[in-house]
Amino acid sequence: MARANAGDVEGLVALYESDAVLALPDGAVATGTEAIREVYRRLLADRPTFTPVAQRPALCHGDLALTSTRIPGGATTEVARRQPDGTWLWIIDQPNVLGD
Incomplete structure (x- = not known):
């Protein structure tokens, strides 16, 4: 949330593996x-x-x-993988499981 509210696009992208997938509201996937x-x-x-x-x-x-978060009107789900340095990065991100 802090990165999003700061407008930190690069900080948000840094949370993902290089070949991660992000579901979009229209049903498409950003890879x-x-x-x-x-x-x-x-x-x-x-x-x-x-x-x-x-x-x-x-x-x-x-x-x-x-990982998952309850949000107004839905929930998010994400799969993260531990990296060799011990940090975690998302490999799959579904921002709204109950989306239209």
Whole structure:
């Protein structure tokens, strides 16, 4: 949320692996950091404000983690993978599971 509210496109893109996939509201998928960067550029162009919401505890198995957040009218789900340096990056991001 902090990165989105700051308009930090590069900071948001840094949360993803280079070949990650991000689901879009129209049913399309952005694949790879360049496509994801463009999604965030468009999303943040008008400097919207995002309200922090409670993230559910991550469900981990080995080097994979399922994360989710309840949002007004829906929920998000993401799959992250542990990197060799111990950090986690998203490889799959579904921003609105219950979207139209």
